[in-house]
Amino acid sequence: MKPAPFAYCRPDSVAEAVEVLASSESSRVLAGGQSLIPAMNFRLTDVSVLVDIRAIAGLDSVTVDADGVTVGAAATQSRVLADAGAARAVPGLRAALRHVGHLQIRNRGTVCGSLAHADPAAELPALAVATDARIRVTGPGGRREIAARDFFCGPFWTALEDGELVTEAWFPATRPDSVTVVDELARRAGDFAVAGLVAMIDASDGAVRTSRLVGFGVGGAPLRLGSAEAALAGWSAGRPTADIEQAAAADCADAFDDIHATSWYRREAVAALVLRAARTALAAKEQL
Amino acid sequence: MTSEALTEVAVGITVNGRLSRHRVPARLLLSDYIRDVAGLTGTHVGCEHGYCGSCTVIVDGDAVRSCLMLAAQADGAEIRTVEDLADSATGALSPMQQAFHDHHALQCGFCTAGFLMTLESVDPAEWRSPERTVELLSGNLCRCTGYQNITEAVAAAWSTNHEEGGTQHG
Numbered sequence: 323m324k325p326a327p328f329a330y331c332r333p334d335s336v337a338e339a340v341e342v343l344a345s346s347e348s349s350r351v352l353a354g355g356q357s358l359i360p361a362m363n364f365r366l367t368d369v370s371v372l373v374d375i376r377a378i379a380g381l382d383s384v385t386v387d388a389d390g391v392t393v394g395a396a397a398t399q400s401r402v403l404a405d406a407g408a409a410r411a412v413p414g415l416r417a418a419l420r421h422v423g424h425l426q427i428r429n430r431g432t433v434c435g436s437l438a439h440a441d442p443a444a445e446l447p448a449l450a451v452a453t454d455a456r457i458r459v460t461g462p463g464g465r466r467e468i469a470a471r472d473f474f475c476g477p478f479w480t481a482l483e484d485g486e487l488v489t490e491a492w493f494p495a496t497r498p499d500s501v502t503v504v505d506e507l508a509r510r511a512g513d514f515a516v517a518g519l520v521a522m523i524d525a526s527d528g529a530v531r532t533s534r535l536v537g538f539g540v541g542g543a544p545l546r547l548g549s550a551e552a553a554l555a556g557w558s559a560g561r562p563t564a565d566i567e568q569a570a571a572a573d574c575a576d577a578f579d580d581i582h583a584t585s586w587y588r589r590e591a592v593a594a595l596v597l598r599a600a601r602t603a604l605a606a607k608e609q610l
Numbered sequence: 611m612t613s614e615a616l617t618e619v620a621v622g623i624t625v626n627g628r629l630s631r632h633r634v635p636a637r638l639l640l641s642d643y644i645r646d647v648a649g650l651t652g653t654h655v656g657c658e659h660g661y662c663g664s665c666t667v668i669v670d671g672d673a674v675r676s677c678l679m680l681a682a683q684a685d686g687a688e689i690r691t692v693e694d695l696a697d698s699a700t701g702a703l704s705p706m707q708q709a710f711h712d713h714h715a716l717q718c719g720f721c722t723a724g725f726l727m728t729l730e731s732v733d734p735a736e737w738r739s740p741e742r743t744v745e746l747l748s749g750n751l752c753r754c755t756g757y758q759n760i761t762e763a764v765a766a767a768w769s770t771n772h773e774e775g776g777t778q779h780g
Contacts, residue, residue, distance in 0.1 A: 327637050356675075374683060424749025430674055
């Protein structure tokens with residue numbers, strides 16, 4: 323289908339964009355449009371004004387320094403995926419982006435757009451929570467910074483207020499001794515995950531020390547798997563896994579049923595992904 | 611452009627080397643601009659929500675689903691469509707088009723333009739391995755061939771044409 327009529331503007335500055343966004347209740351930010359335009363084509367989303375932010379100077383930058391990676395709101399997923407410096411500083415960015423959509427989608431889709439869209443099955447919101455990313459926004463009330471763990475409220479629901487625009491996301495540099503694994507079960511490469519996991523694992527002497535585990539596709543928002551993190555501490559390959567699997571399944575007790583999988587299947591899938599990530603991290607450590 | 615919100619937008623878009631200027635509805639999709647305004651019907655519209663990849667074109671060097679982009683967003687962009695692949699003077703097919711023909715990599719042909727533009731946009735050195743080729747083609751749906759002949763065509767075209775993704779005309 324075609325989108326219903328709307329008005330379009332392409333402001334030159336963040337201030338102008340915020341002014342237009344605040345002036346209409348059903349205004350929406352257009353960055354890559356790879357989720358918004360299909361929703362408009364389906365007439366699932368009612369939009370009166372589209373505010374295209376790609377002409378705003380500097381918004382497409384990707385900056386890497388010792389502290390981390392700053393991704394501007396208009397920076398495409400392909401651009402971040404190709405950035406070797408960003409991949410060194412935050413390996414999870416490349417690991418997650420490899421799973422995001424297809425080449426044609428990543429060429430237009432943006433990292434910040436995926437965060438603002440907050441699809442419960444998307445990889446990047448889970449990565450943001452796992453890495454303690456911070457989302458920087460500008461709105462009628464000025465600028466503020468929101469921790470990723472406070473940003474995602476539910477399916478397609480964030481802490482963004484009316485008139486606020488995400489200007490950039492900052493991902494802190496991953497410690498070099500931590501291994502990041504992004505893994506998911508999907509019907510086809512590039513499809514949304516039935517269930518997925520971002521794992522950041524510290525290991526030494528062949529055993530997991532600490533981990534940060536965030537599931538996606540198993541709840542309304544990225545889900546921190548606290549029980550599984552506790553159960554995984556001290557684990558090494560060959561040791562029993564039942565406690566870890568039970569803990570991971572318990573963390574995902576509210577996983578939903580849909581046409582693709584039952585809640586039970588999703589819980590089992592996440593448990594399997596946690597063990598797979600732990601084995602991958604331990605193997606990666608051995609090779610260092 | 612200013613921050614004034616308009617339901618009709620003036621755009622200047624270069625398609626296959628020719629720049630045209632039009633006033634178009636803000637809601638006009640790039641796929642419909644290419645077919646109905648530029649009159650180039652080689653770009654096919656399948657699902658119109660970004661799933662099938664039939665409408666893939668090249669925008670400023672990158673493969674893009676033209677049904678997920680507004681004509682307004684393409685203002686100032688350079689677009690290449692399937693009509694740009696064959697040699698306009700002689701009609702000779704591009705190496706990839708010829709390989710599709712030789713390997714029977716299409717049946718109904720509806721998806722073919724999308725496949726060709728995806729393939730045209732990339733560096734074969736990065737995508738030549740069988741696993742990477744399959745990953746690349748996962749963004750384009752074909753319901754006739756089962757992909758076997760398509761991957762054979764790609765392997766053939768890229769084995770004899772190591773340095774370029776295809777010919778560059780126009």
